[in-house]
Amino acid sequence: MLGKYEDKVYTAICSEKTLQSNEKGFFMQFVENVQEEVGQDWIQNTFGTLKSDKERIRKVYEYEPLKTVVFDTLSRVQEIYRQKSADVSQSRRRLAEQALKNGEIQKALILYSQSILRSPPTGENKAVDDGKSLSLGFWGRSQVFATMNEYNFALSDIQTALKENIFDSYKAQAFWKMGVCYKAVGEVERSKVAFGVAEKLLQNNEGALRNLKKDMEKDYKQNSNQFKKSLPKVSGKSHPKLPNASSKICIKQAKGLGRFVAAQEAVQTGDVLTVEPPYAACLLPECFGTHCHHCFDRLIAPVGCPTCCSIAFCGNDCRNIAVKTYHSFECKYLDLLIGSGMSILAHTALRMITQNNLEKILKIYENKDLEPVYSLCTNSELRRPEDFFQRTLMACFLLRCLQKCGYFPYRRDDDCTPSEDELKVAELLLLHLQILQFNAHEIYESKCSTNHRFKGVKAGYIGVAVYPTSSYFNHSCYPGVTRYFVGKNIILTATRPINPGEIIPENYGPVFTRRNLVERQKSLSSRYWFVCECIACIQNWPSLDKGLDNVSRKVRCPTQRCTYYFVLPVENDTIKCPKCKKNVCLTENIVRLKNCEEQLKEAGELMEKEDAKNGIRLLQEAIDVFHKVSVPPHRDIHLGQELLRTFLAEAGNVHVVAQ
Structure with a gap:
């Protein structure tokens, strides 16, 4: 298939890792059990002769020896998820209160957030906090944010605490603090309204009213430097047919x-x-506690799923989108999916289904040609029978999770046997598993230190x-x-x-x-x-540590459309080109190459000064000119391109790690 570079064992390992990435998971053990039951000969000579995903899916459900062992495992699929606990929520909140008293602000913030994420919905467990654990968690966290002068987050938490029906004894204080927050973020009229409500609630408390008047006259400063990164626009015009692309x-x-x-x-x-x-995207499980499950932003004031404790969202908007779509189906099976050891690609294959309702998915199935994602490469003609077999079993496992989670509204029995609509969804899952193996992109954030924005930056x-x-x-x-x-x-x-x-x-x-x-x-x-x-x-270009330093500098022939280049140094700047046969002068191109090299050196100095704006401008100019007067490989230009990548990445996801 791939000649001298092919390593069949390594290829098989790589392919399996796109299905199960966690060695402790049970999915590959399930595959091995099924393979033992049917034997390699059947996989090669019977299953391997099937020509379509439709045939492969149906064969698993119809071939009796295979069907029996598969159904035995699939019938055991059940809900596994981290449930809410009012007791845990209360415990975390009390620890947070103590931390706040001790001046341990960050610790208090983390503990209050944990209290919020572990709290059941309001009124569900009245034996603890009279069913108001959630509102108390938001109220407590709002005090931490106010202490940090993060009034925008404090305001959001106060509003949520009130929405979750906080105790009446807290309401005067809540509107009081809401007035402070509105004033800090520049919403003066709303501030007046909130202070007015607080005054009415405190009408018989003269001491509190005097303090309220003082707060109404104070100036507050919003210290938050948190902001959403904006998306750039494509260069030139938008492409008439390719969504989100430049016409270039x-x-x-x-x-x-x-x-x-x-x-x-x-x-x-x-x-x-x-x-x-993205058409579809999934967060890595190890980031569930640090990033929003929906938009992938870093969590600052997380809110939780109403049902499970496995994930968190950056705010109510992201949470509402998720719980109304894909997370409503994945919620109670998320820990099972992770426990299976399945890869993030397999989860994304499932997300391509759960982000749409069944009616839309069946329309997609019938009209795949209208969805660009289904035109992407699958390499199905190169796929070995064992690989197809493993992916088919993963599709069946994912389908069983969909059967159990209520994705199919008409399903009432506990039988694993799929309906015609379910078979179509399984076909799509199998197709997704093939597409994603070769077309998925890893989403990353740049991790830098507080000491320097660009030195030692790593992709996480x-x-x-x-x-x-x-x-x-x-x-x-x-x-x-x-x-x-x-x-x-x-x-x-x-x-x-x-x-x-x-x-x-x-x-x-x-x-x-x-x-x-x-x-x-x-x-x-x-x-x-x-x-x-x-x-x-x-041309087998050398790497940076294996000889790129020793590659000779070159300049292009200045004749238009001539592709010849001269290796420096040359004995005379005026020379006959062996390709276009013209006498040419190389002086200008040599000078421009030297200028490029000086600009690259200057860009490195700008990196030291953390001046990305001017560094990008200088690098763009130098790289463009270099390709007009010279040809790669060239050590300095490639280092310049790496520096440009580092500079540009600062406009995206960045996580600053304290040193």
């Missing part, structure tokens, strides 16, 4: 390349080519998503774009100029500056099932 790109198709993105017109360094929300992965338009970009070990993320939106920006008609490549992981040819090819052939034939691979 187009989709082409060629033998051996499939569909790919090319330049419709000249692309310059820094051009924004796509700004795309937080989730996975599929982007139909951005997935059309083919790979190169010498990429033409870089990606960063705002929330779960992907932004692809050009890191070098691309001429009209040329391929605009992305990078799927292995880049030539960091990994040698053999390492890159093994990784790509095992993970993505292709042999890379980019210029860095064909």
